[in-house]
Amino acid sequence: MTLRRIxxxxxxxxxxxxxxxxxxxxxxxIRLEAGDxxxxxxxxxxxxxxxxxxVLPQQLTPGTWMLSVDGxxxxxxxxxxxSLLGTAGQVPFFTGASSLRGSASFVFDSTAKRLSITATSxxxxxxxxxxxxxxxxxxxVLALRSTSTGGPYxxxxxxxxxxxxxxxxxxxxxxxxxxxxxxxxxxxxxGVQTRTPRTDLDVNGAVAYxxxxxxxxxxxxxxxxxxxxxxxxxxxxxxxTITAASTWTGFAGGTDGKVLxxxxxxxxxxxxxxxxxxxxxxxxxxxxxGNDFVITPGATATFVYSQADLAWRVTSVSPLSISAFSNYTxxxxxxxxxxxxxxxxxxxxLPTGNVGSVYLEDGAVIGQILVVQNDAAGNGNKFTxxxxxxxxxxxxxxxSGGEAxxxxxxxxxxxxxxxxxx
Numbered sequence: 001m002t003l004r005r006i007x008x009x010x011x012x013x014x015x016x017x018x019x020x021x022x023x024x025x026x027x028x029x030i031r032l033e034a035g036d037x038x039x040x041x042x043x044x045x046x047x048x049x050x051x052x053x054x055v056l057p058q059q060l061t062p063g064t065w066m067l068s069v070d071g072x073x074x075x076x077x078x079x080x081x082x083s084l085l086g087t088a089g090q091v092p093f094f095t096g097a098s099s100l101r102g103s104a105s106f107v108f109d110s111t112a113k114r115l116s117i118t119a120t121s122x123x124x125x126x127x128x129x130x131x132x133x134x135x136x137x138x139x140x141v142l143a144l145r146s147t148s149t150g151g152p153y154x155x156x157x158x159x160x161x162x163x164x165x166x167x168x169x170x171x172x173x174x175x176x177x178x179x180x181x182x183x184x185x186x187x188x189x190x191g192v193q194t195r196t197p198r199t200d201l202d203v204n205g206a207v208a209y210x211x212x213x214x215x216x217x218x219x220x221x222x223x224x225x226x227x228x229x230x231x232x233x234x235x236x237x238x239x240x241t242i243t244a245a246s247t248w249t250g251f252a253g254g255t256d257g258k259v260l261x262x263x264x265x266x267x268x269x270x271x272x273x274x275x276x277x278x279x280x281x282x283x284x285x286x287x288x289x290g291n292d293f294v295i296t297p298g299a300t301a302t303f304v305y306s307q308a309d310l311a312w313r314v315t316s317v318s319p320l321s322i323s324a325f326s327n328y329t330x331x332x333x334x335x336x337x338x339x340x341x342x343x344x345x346x347x348x349x350l351p352t353g354n355v356g357s358v359y360l361e362d363g364a365v366i367g368q369i370l371v372v373q374n375d376a377a378g379n380g381n382k383f384t385x386x387x388x389x390x391x392x393x394x395x396x397x398x399x400s401g402g403e404a405x406x407x408x409x410x411x412x413x414x415x416x417x418x419x420x421x422x
Contacts, residue, residue: 091115209235209261216240216266221247223279235261238270245269245294245342250279256307263300269342269364270295275311285312291411293317294364297343329375333358333383341370341414348375349383357386363409370414373404392416 033040053074065078079098086092086102089109095101105118119126131141144156161168175181191197193204212233216222219242227236231253245268251260264270271294274287286309287293293314295301303312328344335356339347342361349358351374363370374382378401385397385405391413392405399405406418 209233211235211237213237213239216242216246218242219244219246219268221249221278223249224252224283225250226252231260234259235263237263237265239265242266242268245271247271247273249273249276250283250285251303251312252283254282254305254310254312256305258305260303260305260312261300262295262303264295264297267297269297282310285314287314291366296364339372345369345371347372349373350376351381351383352376353381355383357384359387360385360390360414362389363411363414366409366411368409370407370409371404372399372407373420374399374401376401390414390416395419
């Protein structure tokens with residue numbers, strides 16, 4: 001049926017609609033011809049059509065419009081056609097309610113299957129992923145996965161920073177807010193300043209432990225010591241003003257293989273009993289021979305936590321020999337004075353007259369060597385070593401000018417080994 005034959009029917013339908021409000025005329029198809037050249041558009045209903053109704057808009061204003069259909073109501077409407085601007089490969093994004101744009105900074109390479117984002121802003125991230133709301137199961141914000149095979153070298157993530165700057169940070173990771181926070185969990189070897197790590201952690205450079213200063217105000221005993229946040233520092237500098245040796249029975253925060261270095265910056269010994277029951281079992285220190293361990297003033301001891309023993313093990317101490325103990329010389333020798341034999345290896349006294357008894361501190365460690373010498377001249381300037389922690393044997397504890405004794409600490413007493421006479 002041609003348009004010339006349809007128009008009268010449409011006119012009749014329009015007139016009928018004006019009078020009766022509803023009028024229908026059935027056609028199998030509509031042919032719209034473009035003049036005398038017989039070029040035409042034909043409209044037909046498809047086979048097995050499910051009936052529906054289209055209601056055309058009342059008017060059309062000037063502009064570029066799209067005709068849209070509400071599938072649930074059959075009502076059609078005109079909307080402004082979106083403004084499109086971009087080139088091949090650019091990923092479109094909305095810049096307004098009806099405008100799509102592309103950018104050379106946001107491109108998808110369909111051949112290499114690669115998405116490229118180029119950021120020019122210096123004040124905001126080039127790519128930002130935000131996830132909020134409650135999490136009820138394992139949650140991942142960004143997942144990178146490669147199943148490719150072969151090749152000499154593969155990278156899951158490659159980050160490169162170039163250009164001049166005061167500071168460049170390729171990865172800045174922070175995990176906070178949870179009961180336990182992990183900034184990174186890595187499975188595989190990690191190389192620092194090397195692209196070919198040979199161990200689980202291979203550092204081609206220096207390793208630094210940040211120091212924590214712990215001030216002690218009493219000699220203790222100190223039990224289950226936490227130097228701060230479950231001992232999360234591996235190097236502790238113990239300082240404070242105390243007047244006698246302090247006792248430390250255990251340290252908190254032990255975990256398999258953890259290293260703890262302690263420097264004694266006090267003027268007195270730090271005594272650490274082996275397997276002391278005053279601290280909980282998992283915080284105790286175990287020594288090789290079961291005897292007390294002493295960190296002398298100025299010395300540093302290193303402990304490693306043993307998962308097998310569930311205790312700290314002493315691995316090293318500096319200084320390593322008693323000969324590193326200091327010398328002590330004084331001319332102010334008075335009766336009943338106590339000599340600093342726990343921190344000195346060579347004590348020289350210059351008494352005036354017969355001073356009387358002088359006493360010794362207990363030794364720092366078993367096997368400590370001590371020499372006490374009367375450096376005065378003449379037999380009349382003398383003193384007598386005394387005390388329950390001294391065993392002079394068959395010799396005398398009295399030292400006249402020029403005399404000296406050589407002793408070793410056995411854990412209970414100073415044992416006189418040799419004596420130098422005038």
